[in-house]
Amino acid sequence: MKALKIQNVEKTFGSIKVLKGIDLEIEPGQFLILVGPSGCGKSTLLNMIAGLESVSNGNITIGDRDVTHLDPKDRDIAMVFQSYALYPNMTVKQNISFGLEINKTPKDELEATVAKVAKMLQIEPLLNRKPKQLSGGQRQRVAMGRALARDPSIYLFDEPLSNLDAKLRVEMRSEIKELHQRVGTTIVYVTHDQIEAMTLGDVIAVMKDGEIQQFGSPQDIYDNPKNQFVAGFMGSPSMNFVPCDVKQGMNGLVLVLESGGASHELPVENGIEGLSEYVGKKVVLGIRPEQLTQVSEDKPDTMTIPCLIEIIEPTGPDTMVTARLNGVRTVCRVHPTAQSKVGELMPLQFDMSKAVFFDPDTEQRIY
Amino acid sequence: MKALKIQNVEKTFGSIKVLKGIDLEIEPGQFLILVGPSGCGKSTLLNMIAGLESVSNGNITIGDRDVTHLDPKDRDIAMVFQSYALYPNMTVKQNISFGLEINKTPKDELEATVAKVAKMLQIEPLLNRKPKQLSGGQRQRVAMGRALARDPSIYLFDEPLSNLDAKLRVEMRSEIKELHQRVGTTIVYVTHDQIEAMTLGDVIAVMKDGEIQQFGSPQDIYDNPKNQFVAGFMGSPSMNFVPCDVKQGMNGLVLVLESGGASHELPVENGIEGLSEYVGKKVVLGIRPEQLTQVSEDKPDTMTIPCLIEIIEPTGPDTMVTARLNGVRTVCRVHPTAQSKVGELMPLQFDMSKAVFFDPDTEQRIY
Amino acid sequence: ADVEVLHYWTSGGEAKSVAELKKMLEEKGHGWKDFAVAGGGGESAMTVLKSRVVSGNPPAAAQIKGPSIQEWGEEGVLANIDSVAKAEGWDALLPSVVSDVMKYNGEYVAVPVNVHRVNWMWANPEVFRKAGATVPTTWDEFFVAADKIKAAGMTAVAHGGQPWQDATTFESVVLGVGGAEFYNQAFVKLDPEAIKSPTMIKALNTFRKIKAYTDEGAPGRDWNLATAMVIKGEAGMQFMGDWAKGEFTAAGKKPGADYICAAAPGTSNAYTFNIDSFVMFDLDNKELEEGQNDLASTILSPEFQEVFNLNKGSVPARLNLSMSKFDDCAKLSSVDFVSSSIDKTLVPSMAHGMSTFSAVQGAISDAVTEFYNNDSVTAEAAADKMVNAIAAAQ
Amino acid sequence: MNVSSSSRQSLGTLLPKIVVAPTFVVTLVFIYGFMLWNAWLSFSSSRMLPKYDWAGFIQYEKLFANDRWWVAAQNLLVFGGLFIVICLLVGLFLAIFLDQKIRAEGAIRTIYLYPMALSFIVTGTVWKWILNPELGIQRMVREMGFESFSFDWLVNADMAIYTVVLAGVWQSSGFVMALCLAGLRGVDENVVKAARVDGASMPLIYRRIIIPGLGPVFFSALIVLTHIAIKSFDLIVALTGGGPGYATDVPATFMYTYSFTRGQIGLGSAASMMMLMAVVAIIVPYLYSELRERKQ
Amino acid sequence: MSLSRVLIYSLVLLAAVFYLLPLFVMLMTSLKDLEEIRSGTLLSLPQGLNFDAWSKAWGTACTGVDCNGMKGFFWNSVLIVVPAVIISTILGALNGYVLTKWRFRGSNLFFGMLLIGTMIPFQVILLPMARTLGFLGLAGTTSGLIMVHIIYGLAFTTLFFRNYYISIPNELVNAARIDGAGFWLIFFRIVLPISVPIVVVSVIWQFTQIWNDFLFGVVYSSGDAQPITVALNNLVNTSMGVKEYNVDMAAAIIAALPTLLVYIVAGKYFVRGLTAGAVKG
Ligand SMILES: Nc1ncnc2c1ncn2[C@@H]1O[C@H](COP(=O)(O)OP(=O)(O)OP(=O)(O)O)[C@@H](O)[C@H]1O
Ligand SMILES: Nc1ncnc2c1ncn2[C@@H]1O[C@H](COP(=O)(O)OP(=O)(O)OP(=O)(O)O)[C@@H](O)[C@H]1O
């Protein structure tokens, strides 16, 4: 039995097809992330799972029930919204117990559940406050509490953290992660923040324009993106995309890189057979910032190229420097102690073991 | 001549003192960041520089003019607001040119400036749109364009990026940074996001409760925080604070760490003289996540302690694991390939060279 | 069941008079359901009445007067009270001008309450004395007297510039200038020749001349405020129906001594009448029918006629009633009523909707008001307009 | 199970429609139905009471040949236009003044607002006195020694319509003030700050930024004011009675007079059809554009 | 205080005087006796506090055959206004709720139709409505009159609520739906409790409109069930008889008292409610 099965689901608003045949399956207890740029249809899909939007075509199965045409209240789900959507006229306690009350849960059971949830989320002192007397993080907790109290078969989250400030977002992210580890329920979680996607998900579905681009584990998607969109979307700072000419070198294929006024040849690691078809043509080299670092002695066999530095951004643990390769801005992650200045040349090490290549026209990965 | 000089500035709202004697000086062309938690008085200070709030006490000098009691329009400043505060009824072009128009700039000069700014910010195709037809990032650009068109002696920014999503925020951050490098004007920039503070600023003033806690360069503040507040505030994920007993070990002072059910002794690097007074008492060890890493052979002399893993969060380039030390959750930054599971013990390397120590009562740094 | 009576006598003496009627009806064993709608000389009441009839729920009796009675009769909604009339011999009690109005298709559908004389002129002798003028009996004399009063610094004519007051004055002028026969030709027969005739032009010009003798505050003024001007000696004369007497009485003034009631100039042997009456609606309810008959009979009873008209300032519609309790003005009115009826100089008041259907009356009234208020309209143009408007309204 | 669930679903989607159905039916019957009813009457020969025959366009021909109708139509233009514009202006300025952190704002706001509580009948009666040259302002000023002072609009056929405007503005501008004040309170204060930093003075900020941003406020105000202007019947009856002469007649009084006191229902219906058509012609395009813009 | 402040204050006060003038005239007149009114000016102060006119207007003035003043009619109005306001507000709230939170195809068109409905002059519908009421057997009944007021108040109450609800996030409704609440439960438990500001606006508006209505009151009510405005009209409009202006004015103030009171007491909430949403088109 799958926890959630989405089969060929489509959605049209008026004449616009917003979802173009989505297929998905997750196991019970899995944490599914729907990620993608704004407007790609994540919320629409989530709302269809919730029953808040009608399904234009296809089927949705939760557990062993076909819920495609059920009312939200009959689907046994709970949902947390971006704006929290707390009932402003009710206290925190009433917010949490509203769903139970409607389902005619006995009074003492209700009290017990509220107490348990409040304890779990450490919001006991807030139970008698109204939502407007709460801070952003507290509201977020209450919204989660409302979902937790219901004990449904699936939790749905629609960008629950995007209204919080950076610091709080990191904290709440850990809390959600931990909660999932503890409670173990199935979760579908929408975000357009790929860090959230990476850190939280067991499986990620990367969406674009109403279609799933790639479906897999976070690390798999990070390391083996199927196309340039996924590669660029996942990871922060983004993967660098450098268009290069492919040449037949002495020990195999090489890429031609123009940097700091000079031309360099960068050998490609072996095993990428498709690349040989591109000799004499252009490919797009995809390389992540952490694979472009300051020169360190313990990796003597990697290629080093001097690069012209345009921007330096120290973030604390690392420093991001932006260089220009083949006329394209390229972000490199160097150690804070690695000295350099804007406008100077800095030798940078290229770790090609994880580099990927894309066809410049189709933007598909070359294997 | 200083670009901006703030002398003993105070602000009281009713009977509440919101700013308690601020002193600051920056050079022409410097990028000053005001950073601090919500409500610490950053916006108030910025508004006072702009002339939007009256000054209760003290003096503000811009260039060589005392502007303490001048009207905003006479201060020669431009400002970008968190909510962008675009004029909703005007087109992008009118928004940008409004300030010039008021100052009776000749028509052709005005056109030229708008064209220049629009080109610089790549918003030429948007010039005839209304703000509500723009996306967040575009609005942000327009707001900057409005400031740029004015060519003032100081730019003021009040959390200009906090309404953007994570990805866009990173992009816009680079753009602002680059713009500053290019235009070279003095900037005062308010944020409560310490990554912005670190990456953008030439100098940072960390504020709390209406007082400046520390004033210095980003790296200095990151590496040498004056107190626990600054240490915890700057850096993401935050510095870990672990309360430890200090003992006299064989080769010098050691800290006692309880981890994974066993007790360990962690030697302290020499040179922190103040620590000797704390023998037999507790100190707070401040250690950043990047100084707690997986074991690697190239640093054989660092201490290794096995830790019980509670949360694992892969972010792509790194994986954050949370362990428990002396009963406190501690975040460590390990390489994505370092394998471990929740609930298992993982040996972690402690790089004590950059660790700092705080008095548990005063929260001041021990040197 | 209660007899529901729609009327627009809602306050002061009128309300008391209606209360009298209620009492008398109740003595005959019928309940009275009061349905009073004041305002605009019955305009609101007519609106309400129409919607009540349209909704199929008309009152038992309603205050309707003049040719409107025929219009309602044509709609086929009125009750026949001919049996009461026959039994009580109304034909003999009422002058035929009056009884004609009360009948539709030769049968009684309405019962008259009173007769108002409209062509009165009210004068303050004190003012005339001070100005050295005499109360005029012709329009030529009128302008002589008015000049003197004006010269003495007082307002000659107290006027209220509302369309119905304009029309009231105008019809007196027409009657005075053209005589009863011309009046009938113009306002009852609506003869275009008469309306365009030099006589009408003369009347119009005379009418306009009066304006010069009114004060600035006249437009929109209520008639009783105009009367008050005469009472207080601020103005010399007012052209108004006999209901104005109530104001004098209320101010404690005695006819003859404190004020003079005289026929409007040139109309002393003529009489413009304005008769209030009640029609009965067909309700298809035996019990109410009886109540309606009793109501009709009560209204025409000498007791009620006397009580009501004493209160209201008018004279009884019923002939041969003792006038001993009435004041001199009323006595004069009563005498003139009978004599003019014989002389055929008893004419229906155009201004008060006694001479034509309301549409036509409105058309005339519009033209008159427009002419009076707008100096750029010539008398000839106004007469033409009147002819056209009458044609359009028919 | 499938069957029952889908029927439940359909009840779920039906329920909202059922809830608005009464209003829908009521609107259809009592507004649009009656409009049609009225349209029919305008093609009939109805006089005293409604008659359902076909008389062609004769009532319209009569209407267009009627001087008084054209006076009424013109008056509505003058009155409606001035009333709405002045109310908006006065309301806006009062709101702006009140927004300057005035002391006792609450009390003053109530003073501006209370006329809204009175019926037009009362308003009309009182203003009739105040504007009457012999009783009100003119007399008062003259008694203060300015003998030549003249303020006789009420009784001047050319000016009387403006007194109606005056009384109407008195009654309704407070409401506009409240709406505008609400709008002003909703203005993003950062926008004002931005403009100040841009070098704009407060009057300029109001003129160029705040007032243009009050579009939705003016829309709401316009709906209410149009509604009031059309219902100004009571006010005119009480204040001028349509006079002097019929100088202040408006289509509503015209229609009322002909339908109800003069027994020319057909003509009155034709007049109200013209009135409805004018309202629709003005309001529908505006409504359409506003509602569509809102939707985005 | 700066010059501009002085200017603003004087303008504000001047406007206040203008707005107060008519009320002042009414009050002064109601406190004079007829002799004073005839001899003095409108604005002159009364010689003493003379409440005779008030007690007459309230208790003994004649309106038709009964001379019991306005007091009976006052309660008639209350009996009409209360149910009409309550029902039209509830219906308006429900309509607004559906039009914003349960949209269906054509719901915007429906709203547009309703809005145009606010523009229909009431004189036009007098006769058809009379016919319909007769057809329904409601002619001349209080319930009929209440129904008329509800029908022609709906457009405005719906407008108010729709504009308010449009600013309430849909997520709130969605959250409740997922919590298992249905159409009615969401309305009564979630939406209605946060509608207080706009309920105040709607109630004040409807109360004023219905209380001050004359046309419907006079046409569709009968006998002693007539509302106070009709009584006021009957009292004030002596067609032929002495006019007692002091009583008229006292009666006019009495008739206006409830609405005045509502504005004075709840005016603050009125403005607040407008701020809270009525303004947003
Ligand atoms: N009710 C609707 N009618 C018409 N189009 C709609 C409707 N709801 C959503 N859309 C469109 O469907 C597309 C997908 O919307 P959706 O809200 O699912 O995006 P999203 O991925 O959640 O974006 P975001 O990250 O901004 O929340 C968008 O282009 C949106 O404009
Ligand atoms: N007009 C005011 N009246 C009273 N107190 C005020 C006013 N403006 C700000 N404050 C208070 O002054 C303190 C500082 O406010 P300020 O807006 O400067 O904070 P901030 O650092 O900008 O916070 P944030 O990051 O949330 O924007 C806060 O406690 C705030 O409540």
Ligand SMILES: [Mg+2]
């Ligand atoms: Mg979304």
Ligand SMILES: [Mg+2]
């Ligand atoms: Mg701030």
